[in-house]
Amino acid sequence: MNKSIRTSRRAFLAGTAGLVIGTYLAPRGLRAQEAAAGGGGNPLPQPNAFVRIAPDDTVTVIVKHIEFGQGPNTGLATLVAEELDADWSQMRAESAPANDETYKNFAFGSQGTGGSTAMANSYMQMRQVGAMARAMLVAAAAAEWGVPAEEITVEKGKISHPSGQSSSFGAFAEAAAQQQPPAEPVLKDPANFTLIGTDLPKLDTQKKTNGSAIFGMDQYPDGVQTVVLARPPKFGATPGSVDDAAALAVPGVNAVHTLPQGVAVYADSTFAALRGRDALSIEWDESGAETRSSAAMEQEWAAAAKAGGAVVEEEGDLSGLEAEGVEVMEAEFMFPFLAHAPMEPLNGIIEVSGGEARASYGAQFPGGDQMTIAQVLGIDPTAVTVEVTLAGGSFGRRAQQDAHFAAELASVAKAAGDGAYKLVWTREDDIRGGYYRPMTAHYLRAGLDGDGNITGWQNDLANQSIMIGSPMGEMMGAKEIDPTSFEGSNMLPYDFGGRRVSWTKMDAGVPVLWWRSVGSSHTATAVEVFLDELLEAGGKDAVQGRLDLLKEDATRERAVIEKVAEIANWQGRSANGKGYGMAYAKSFGTYVAQIAEVEDRGGVPHVTKVWCAVDCGVAVNPNVIRAQMEGGIGYGLGAALFDEIVIAEGGEVVQSNFDDYRMLRIAEMPAVEVAIIDSTADPTGVGEPGVPPIAPAVINGWRGLTGQKIRRLPIVQPMV
Amino acid sequence: MTNLTVNGKEVTWDIDPETPLLWALRDHEKLTGTKFGCGVAQCGACTVMLNGMPRRSCVTPIGTLEGAEVTTIEGMEGAEFEAVQTAWQGIDVPQCGWCQSGQIMSATALLQMNGAPTDEDIDNAMAGNVCRCATYVRVRQAIHDAAKTMEG
Ligand code: FES
Ligand code: FES
Numbered sequence: 115m116n117k118s119i120r121t122s123r124r125a126f127l128a129g130t131a132g133l134v135i136g137t138y139l140a141p142r143g144l145r146a147q148e149a150a151a152g153g154g155g156n157p158l159p160q161p162n163a164f165v166r167i168a169p170d171d172t173v174t175v176i177v178k179h180i181e182f183g184q185g186p187n188t189g190l191a192t193l194v195a196e197e198l199d200a201d202w203s204q205m206r207a208e209s210a211p212a213n214d215e216t217y218k219n220f221a222f223g224s225q226g227t228g229g230s231t232a233m234a235n236s237y238m239q240m241r242q243v244g245a246m247a248r249a250m251l252v253a254a255a256a257a258e259w260g261v262p263a264e265e266i267t268v269e270k271g272k273i274s275h276p277s278g279q280s281s282s283f284g285a286f287a288e289a290a291a292q293q294q295p296p297a298e299p300v301l302k303d304p305a306n307f308t309l310i311g312t313d314l315p316k317l318d319t320q321k322k323t324n325g326s327a328i329f330g331m332d333q334y335p336d337g338v339q340t341v342v343l344a345r346p347p348k349f350g351a352t353p354g355s356v357d358d359a360a361a362l363a364v365p366g367v368n369a370v371h372t373l374p375q376g377v378a379v380y381a382d383s384t385f386a387a388l389r390g391r392d393a394l395s396i397e398w399d400e401s402g403a404e405t406r407s408s409a410a411m412e413q414e415w416a417a418a419a420k421a422g423g424a425v426v427e428e429e430g431d432l433s434g435l436e437a438e439g440v441e442v443m444e445a446e447f448m449f450p451f452l453a454h455a456p457m458e459p460l461n462g463i464i465e466v467s468g469g470e471a472r473a474s475y476g477a478q479f480p481g482g483d484q485m486t487i488a489q490v491l492g493i494d495p496t497a498v499t500v501e502v503t504l505a506g507g508s509f510g511r512r513a514q515q516d517a518h519f520a521a522e523l524a525s526v527a528k529a530a531g532d533g534a535y536k537l538v539w540t541r542e543d544d545i546r547g548g549y550y551r552p553m554t555a556h557y558l559r560a561g562l563d564g565d566g567n568i569t570g571w572q573n574d575l576a577n578q579s580i581m582i583g584s585p586m587g588e589m590m591g592a593k594e595i596d597p598t599s600f601e602g603s604n605m606l607p608y609d610f611g612g613r614r615v616s617w618t619k620m621d622a623g624v625p626v627l628w629w630r631s632v633g634s635s636h637t638a639t640a641v642e643v644f645l646d647e648l649l650e651a652g653g654k655d656a657v658q659g660r661l662d663l664l665k666e667d668a669t670r671e672r673a674v675i676e677k678v679a680e681i682a683n684w685q686g687r688s689a690n691g692k693g694y695g696m697a698y699a700k701s702f703g704t705y706v707a708q709i710a711e712v713e714d715r716g717g718v719p720h721v722t723k724v725w726c727a728v729d730c731g732v733a734v735n736p737n738v739i740r741a742q743m744e745g746g747i748g749y750g751l752g753a754a755l756f757d758e759i760v761i762a763e764g765g766e767v768v769q770s771n772f773d774d775y776r777m778l779r780i781a782e783m784p785a786v787e788v789a790i791i792d793s794t795a796d797p798t799g800v801g802e803p804g805v806p807p808i809a810p811a812v813i814n815g816w817r818g819l820t821g822q823k824i825r826r827l828p829i830v831q832p833m834v
Numbered sequence: 835m836t837n838l839t840v841n842g843k844e845v846t847w848d849i850d851p852e853t854p855l856l857w858a859l860r861d862h863e864k865l866t867g868t869k870f871g872c873g874v875a876q877c878g879a880c881t882v883m884l885n886g887m888p889r890r891s892c893v894t895p896i897g898t899l900e901g902a903e904v905t906t907i908e909g910m911e912g913a914e915f916e917a918v919q920t921a922w923q924g925i926d927v928p929q930c931g932w933c934q935s936g937q938i939m940s941a942t943a944l945l946q947m948n949g950a951p952t953d954e955d956i957d958n959a960m961a962g963n964v965c966r967c968a969t970y971v972r973v974r975q976a977i978h979d980a981a982k983t984m985e986g
Contacts, residue, residue: 183929183967315926322931323922323938325867325907329931332866340861365850383861385853457871457879457932457966506869506932507966541872737926741972745929748968772876772964781957783970 162291163216164243165194167251171271171284173198174206175240178217178225179232180478181209181318182456182505182512183745184801185738186232188316190240192734196309197244197302198251200283201271207317212500214481223589225481228513228628230702230799233734237797238301245299247290254289255281304732304794313737318504330475330503331461331538338463338534339368341526342387342543343376344394348403348765349548350623353377353396360393370394371529375522380530384538400765404623408553408761412448415555415620418576420446422557423618426595427604430612434569440561443651445644447558448826449636450758452551452629453544453775458506460519460539460547466527470497473523476505478512482585483520490524509749510628511549515586518549518625545775546767550759551629552577552599556640560610566652568663571610573603573640576618578626598628602637602701602806607668608645608660624761630749631701631805638699638806639754639813639827646696646814647823650687656696656814657684670729671698673791674707677727681789682709686818692722693819699806703798705729705791708747708807710784712815718830719816721751721784724808729791730798739800740788746804747786752778754809755830838902840865841909851897855889856880858896859906867907867935871964878963881936882906888943890962907935913984914945921980929967937963941977950981 166174175194179186187207195205210217214224220239221231248268256263259279266275274280304310321327346352356377358370366386371378377396381387435442462475464487471491477483480500488495500520505512514520523537539547554577561569579596581587587596600617629635649659657679664672675698678684687694693712700706711723726743733739756776760768769775813824836847840863847858854873859865859882871879873892880892883905918941928934937960944951944959951959956977965973 183931185929315923316928318931319923319926319928322928322934323919325865325935327931328866331870332860334861334864334866383849383853383857385850385857385861389850455966457877457930457964458869459871505930507930509966541874741926741929741969744971745968748970749966752968771874772872773874777877777964777966778968778970779964780960780970780973783968783974786971 159239159243159246164240165247167247167283167287167290169284169287171204171282172206173200173204173283174208176210177207178210178219179227179236180476180502180505180508180512181207182476182508184232184742185316185735186227187318188314188738189233189734190236191317192309192314193237193240194244194247196307197241198248199268199270202309202314204271204283205317209502209504211502212477212480212484222586224479226479226513228478228510230704230802232801233797233799234703237732241301242299245301246295249296249299250290250293251283251286253293254286258286258289310732310734311736314735316738327504329458329506330463331458331536333463333474333503333536335463335465335534338536339380339382340384340387341378341380341535341537342391342540343373343378343522344391344396345376345543345547346398346403348398348400348405349625351398351400351403354399355397357395360395361390364390364393369530373522373525373529375525378526378529380535387538388540403765405765406622406761407763408451408759410763411553411622411761412555415553415576416446416448416557418618418620419555419557419574421618422574423576423616424595425614425616426600427613427615432570432572432612432614434611435559435561435572437561437563437569439564440569442559442561443648445558445647446825447556447636447640447643449554449639450827451553451624451761452753452757453759453769454509454511454629455544455775455777456505456507456509456511459541459544460511461537462519462523463534463536464523464527465534466491467532469493471524471527472499472501473520474501475503475523476508476512477502477520478508479514479517482515483517486517486520487524490521491528509630510632513628515584541772542770545759545769545771548625549627550624551635552580552626554636556603556636558640558644560644560648562648562652566654568610568648568652570612572614574616574618575600575603575637576620578622578624579619580626580628580632582619598632600637601633602699603633603641606641607665607671607700608663609665610663630746631802634699634701634806635750638697638701639809642697642699642807642810643813643824646810647817656687660696660698670705670791671700674698674705674727674729677789677791678707678709678725681727681787682725684709687814688818693815693817695811695813695815695818697807697810697814699803701803701806704800704803706743706803706807708811710808710811710815712812712819714819719755719812720782721812721815723785723787724811725787726804727789727791728800728803729793730800730803731793731795732797733790733793734797736790739790742800743788743804744786746802747808748778748783750805750808751782751784751812752776754812754827755782756828758828836896836900838899838904840904841906847896849896852895855882855891855894855896855899855904859891859904865906865908869932869935871933876964877933878936878940879933881939881963883910883939883943888940907938910939910942914980915942917980917983918942918945918976921976921983924979925972925976927969927972927976929969933963933965933967937965937973941973941980944977945980945984949984951977
């Protein structure tokens with residue numbers, strides 16, 4: 115065991131697992147090259163850390179962003195293949211292991227995936243990698259053939275010279291590794307792109323359609339024990355006294371240990387572990403527990419929003435609200451706690467032996483996790499390897515700035531000693547486990563003059579902060595103000611003749627986290643619904659009204675709004691017995707406008723079609739962009755219609771599984787038509803930006819159809 | 835002791851007869867294409883074929899399976915399955931992929947019973963398969979595509 119961990123770890127760090135040394139583009143003189151500056155002011159990448167060319171012609175791109183469906187494996191491989199002039203069929207991708215230095219995300223300063231940053235971050239870096247690798251292959255071929263490098267061409271994975279010499283990549287993989295990497299890799303003119311901008315098939319589709327893709331939970335190292343935890347019934351409660359006699363009597367259960375996070379059952383199989391957990395009898399210490407109900411919090415949050423808080427943005431002043439003949443309108447919105455509920459619940463493998471640890475799971479911030487695991491185990495971070503596997507979704511759930519899953523995984527190993535463990539969360543653990551989208555209250559006020567023009571806009575929010583007091587908050591300077599709490603309520607493209615946004619930080623023992631599109635998951639709804647109501651009250655069209663309010667420089671906003679109106683053949687807020695709702699939101703640098711077509715099915719909105727226009731800069735893979743818009747629309751729609759985490763009086767979470775935390779199902783999924791705006795701007799992300807506009811678009815469409823105003827989400831209130 | 839056939843191979847499980855088929859397949863046979871999503875028959879990620887019909891393996895105790903024939907995604911074959919798989923690949927249905935084995939099992943079962951399903955047939959047959967990535971638009975399209983190739 116000891117030996118196998120060390121071997122695999124060393125092999126992995128050397129980047130040689132399962133392959134012959136000397137077949138990589140492992141340039142000498144890396145040092146010199148590290149000092150050279152690349153595009154965007156970031157250091158030039160080390161090509162050997164990002165790409166591997168094997169004698170069998172395969173080109174493997176090492177992807178520093180975790181793949182959980184949003185497509186970085188395909189996207190980053192496209193960038194490398196483009197500059198390398200590889201053939202798409204020879205491209206492969208694998209996840210990078212934890213290394214905060216080599217694989218840092220330029221947006222965070224450490225390794226991590228989030229904020230829809232993968233493409234924006236890697237666009238230049240991975241193109242440089244491809245260009246460097248290409249130059250080294252060409253140099254190797256030039257030396258071998260005795261011809262000038264400039265005369266060599268590369269196309270679709272084939273290196274050729276006019277003399278008739280030609281070769282695939284694999285034959286030169288070893289020789290290329292001996293070449294000096296170029297200090298200034300030359301990138302293609304985008305006009306000459308042959309792969310970027312095309313619908314390349316995704317690299318992982320095949321494995322995901324025949325059952326062979328290996329996710330975190332699919333790993334079974336030798337001798338692994340499955341571990342499940344009995345978790346506190348309330349946030350902030352801790353294990354008190356434990357009677358584990360009945361649990362230990364369950365066949366297959368090997369041990370029970372009390373951890374800071376709960377009571378862990380170790381067993382030979384998942385079912386034995388679950389049975390063992392059922393048999394535990396635990397007294398919880400609830401002295402530190404949050405006992406308020408979510409209903410009580412709602413009232414507090416709403417009152418705090420209405421009272422106003424720290425001003426976080428001011429544009430002009432609000433005197434226009436007091437002017438004569440101006441009618442002041444108000445709205446209060448309430449957004450519930452939401453669970454992310456990724457399809458694959460949290461889980462992970464840890465193997466500990468002889469003072470070394472190997473963890474393997476869907477780690478979204480692997481560098482931070484590595485530190486945390488080392489800390490819990492009391493060993494040096496260099497003795498900890500974190501391998502990143504495919505993950506069954508995240509939507510923010512795995513983006514753990516407090517590394518709580520890594521800490522729990524390490525605690526499991528620490529309590530039991532050397533061995534291999536698989537920690538599994540059940541769906542109930544997931545739904546009740548917190549780290550929710552923060553419950554949020556919005557209070558809005560605006561003035562309308564006699565001509566229906568908006569004369570001022572005030573938006574006051576109250577919610578918990580995700581960042582303040584967290585390690586990442588410290589790093590990013592969020593000390594008193596947390597921009598993720600209100601992003602999307604500020605920096606609006608509309609001219610409201612005076613605007614003020616304030617925010618009040620609320621405190622609760624319920625852990626909160628980024629949920630797909632973060633602040634914009636509620637701000638876009640508050641802003642776009644209230645705006646639509648104002649436009650309607652002022653007798654204005656939802657599309658033209660918005661266009662008229664756009665500031666001069668809001669050209670990309672204008673383009674997506676016009677585009678979506680065009681593809682939807684916009685006729686107004688209702689037509690032929692259906693409602694049509696318009697909404698626009700920019701998040702993570704990407705501009706999205708949507709129109710939802712809504713029917714009334716027994717008093718409940720049913721969305722039949724959604725049109726979506728998106729501007730995310732250069733469209734690296736339009737197929738992936740469309741898929742992310744479709745997915746974002748479905749994810750946001752499910753939450754808008756059905757989802758809410760309710761905390762009962764006393765502090766227990768009411769929902770527990772998909773029977774009471776309702777997922778969108780196929781019959782509720784609208785048809786989706788996506789238009790991608792042609793652009794040469796640097797690419798921005800698409801994983802999250804499809805989400806924000808869908809809820810307001812549906813709510814606006816429903817009002818267009820029925821006249822009913824929605825003030826609280828979810829739209830369909832559960833029959834409890 | 836439970837004797838049954840899994841993907842055409844005879845297996846004997848000497849484990850708690852109440853063990854759900856899902857965990858027996860994963861933990862004991864290492865057939866990890868069958869996924870855990872909810873454990874309570876609400877998501878379809880664990881769908882397998884039991885004697886030729888789709889079944890939620892997370893709520894199927896192995897004690898009830900003496901002599902049964904179980905097929906998982908790894909052991910699937912046949913015209914409908916191949917048409918579905920090809921259609922899935924043709925339009926890149928999967929995102930994260932966790933639900934997709936279950937989707938493909940349900941879609942195959944649908945086509946085995948109904949060679950030309952309408953949207954409504956699809957909605958009914960696929961209602962039990964949750965996709966948190968909301969790949970539903972493509973699931974529907976791929977089933978239509980598969981039906982078309984089956985027609986010839
Ligand atoms: S895991 Fe069986 S239906 Fe969800
Ligand atoms: S593809 Fe992610 S849950 Fe369906």
